[in-house]
Amino acid sequence: MKTRVIISLAVLFFTAQFFIGAKEIAGPGKPTYISFTIPPGWPKPAHDIFANNKLSEEGFQLGRKLFYDGRLSKDGNFPCASCHQQFAAFANYEHDFSHGFNNSFTTRNAPALFNLAWMPLLHWDGSINHIEVQPLAPLTAHNEMAENIDSVLKKLKADTAYKRMFKAAFGDGIINSQRMLKALAQFTGCIVSSNSKYDKVQRGETSFTQSELNGYNTFKAKCAGCHKEPLFTDNTFRNNGMPINTSLNDPGRMKVTGDRNDSLKFKVPSLRNVALTFPYMHDGRFTTLGLVIDHYRTGIQVNQSNLDSLLKNRLPMTNQEKNSLIYFLNTLTDSTLIHSARFAEH
Amino acid sequence: MNKQRNRIFFVPGLWITDQQLLRRTLVHKQYYSTPLLQRFFLLLISIFFSFSVFAQKQTGTLKISFINTVNGIPLVLNDSVYNNSFKETYSISKLKYYISNVRANKASNPQKEKNSYHLVNAADTTSLHFSFSLKSGNYTSFDFLLGVDSLRNCSGAQSGALDPLNDMFWTWNSGYVMFKLEGSSPQSGQVNNRIEYHIGGYAGANNVIKKISLPAAFEVIAGNTTELIIETDINKLWLGPNDISIVQSPVCSTPGALAKKVAANYSKMFSLKNAMIIKN
Structure with a gap:
């Protein structure tokens, strides 16, 4: 009889534990999960980048703090944000190459960071296959942040603010590389540019001027083959017929695939915010949009063996078309993004 | 009478709701005043425990151990000097490789290890063996x-054996280094006579992931451990199917043709040395 009572009580006790546990899952102290919104009319992202990295407000905020924290670099001077500035749509304003540790330079132009969820591969040569592992590249590169993961984690673990924020984002205070990278991906993956004048015109909220409209028509006729709407890139790798920069001898996509056919191919960059992301091309060789257009009008080296087939006849354009095109490209600037407090340093 | 009731209550665990058993107890009142859902969970817990007791009787443990050797002699890092088949001498300072997707096969129902990712590191004896539970029977x-399987090469930040902290993930060209050997050889023309084989590549033509199948007749007895001792012969890296000499190829650090040749060689380095049952 006594045994029965004890055992029944024990079973009840364990059941109660179960219910207390269940309450905790939904209760306070857990991350506030948020959803990632795909702008109306846009295609589905290339990967569901948050499928194994549940997006939360706390995770996003942790990622934002990491993005702006110089301690991710060896000497403290090079946070992610040093080469990815919000006012330049997270590109590096007016820099062909960026500064790195010990007075060094990078060897490619820092790409703008937005709409990353729609990018199947990252970097100019597509060498990075997932948004979560991308930060490892600049973090460990000798001419960028020049750090190692072990040392960064030690710095983070020594900071009580990080302990608190990792706990808020992931439920406990464990700080490891996976969580650091997932938090960074929550921040960078959320940077979406979809509120330029172009977008407002598409939504019927405003209209183009005559010059912008003429430029849009030129864009559709000459540029949209690679810079596909609404992302203004098709994320392919192409040789656009630039002479090789012999001080770099950068083989582009071939560096990753080892395939000769991929020589001098680079990723088609998005034209969104293009007015802010000068200088242009993978080596920042063109300082203005006018020079870029001139390259396509007259500069393409048509004798390059794997020149993109869309460029075989160059892209002939009158001066008037060129000027209108620049008007149109300026409508792709998203002032909401560059002024958004959500993406700014806190 | 009382004794018998107790026994029914204990053994199947399922009949806790039997009114006859609990009618006159205090617990009975508590129990029936609890919501139906909680009573349902009580039932589930009882079933779960019954099954776990039952399942335990059907499973044993498989322990996999690696002995790294060169020409049959256990590998000693740094100090020992070895010869390959081209009479080139070398020493090894670092040896690490991934073992993943471990599976034991029998006539039906092969047993896969869950979350099966292991980094064998010659410098860390605890990394030379691992164990998992599986159904008993003859394998x-x-x-x-x-x-590392191709999926985990492109699924973002990983942890445990796959943590990039282990220095086996290429940061400049995403993907894992599957096999890493470093050391020195007087035949190497590199700085400090360095030899360095970082073998990786998970996609398409550059894929170096090797499935290693070892015929092994062994028995797993419920409640006991069976140990499979696998011997590796590192010297196979240089010899056949592809002859690779240190003087010609002291370094391989990118995916591609040479990496594939090295991988084809080292895929032959495993053999089963022993299978034995350790009574628990």
């Missing part, structure tokens, strides 16, 4: 991947 072979 005919055993296989695993030498390397």
Whole structure:
């Protein structure tokens, strides 16, 4: 009889534990999960980048703090944000190459960071296959942040603010590389540019001027083959017929695939915010949009063996078309993004 | 009478709701005043415990151990000097490789290890063996991947054996180094006579992931551990199917043709030395 009572009580006790546990899952102290919104009319992202990295407000905020924290670099001077500035749509304003540790330079132009969820591969040569592992590249590169993961984690673990924020984002205070990278991906993956004048015109909220409209028509006729709407890139790798920069001898996509056919191919960059992301091309060789257009009008080296087939006849354009095109490209600037407090340093 | 009731209550665990058993107890009142859902969970917990007791009787443990050797002699890092088949001498300072997707096969129902990712590191004796539970029975072979399957190469930040902290992830060209050997050789023309083989590549033509199948007749007895001792011969890296000499190829650090040749060689380095049952 006594045994029965004890055992029944024990079973009840364990059941109660179960219910207390269940309450905790939904209760306070857990991350506030948020959803990632795909702008109306846009295609589905290339990967569901948050499928194994549940997006939360706390995770996003942790990622934002990491993005702006110089301690991710060896000497403290090079946070992610040093080469990815919000006012330049997270590109590096007016820099062909960026500064790195010990007075060094990078060897490619820092790409703008937005709409990353729609990018199947990252970097100019597509060498990075997932948004979560991308930060490892600049973090460990000798001419960028020049750090190692072990040392960064030690710095983070020594900071009580990080302990608190990792706990808020992931439920406990464990700080490891996976969580650091997932938090960074929550921040960078959320940077979406979809509120330029172009977008407002598409939504019927405003209209183009005559010059912008003429430029849009030129864009559709000459540029949209690679810079596909609404992302203004098709994320392919192409040789656009630039002479090789012999001080770099950068083989582009071939560096990753080892395939000769991929020589001098680079990723088609998005034209969104293009007015802010000068200088242009993978080596920042063109300082203005006018020079870029001139390259396509007259500069393409048509004798390059794997020149993109869309460029075989160059892209002939009158001066008037060129000027209108620049008007149109300026409508792709998203002032909401560059002024958004959500993406700014806190 | 009382004794019998107790026994019914204990053994199946399921009949706790039997009114006859609990009618006159205090607990009975508590129990029936609890919501139906909680009573349902009580039932589930009882079933779960019954099954776990039952399942335990059907499973044993498989322990996989690696002995790294060169020409049959256990590898000693740094100090020992070895000869390959081209009479080139070398010493090894670092040896690490991934073993993943471990599977034991029998006539039906092969047993896969869950979350099966291991980094064997010659410098860390605890990394030279691992164990997992599986159904008891007679097994005919055993296989695993030498390397990390392609999916985990492109699924973002990983942890545990796959943590980039282990220095086995290429940061400049995403993907795991599947096999890493470093050391020195007087035949190497590199700085400090360095030899360095970082073998990786998970996609398309550059794929170096090797499935290693070892015929192995072994028995797993419920409640006991069976140990498979696998011997590796590192010297196979240089010899056949592809002859690779240190003087010609002291370094391989990118995916591609040379990496594939090295991987084809080292995929032959595993053999089953022993299978034995350790009574628990």
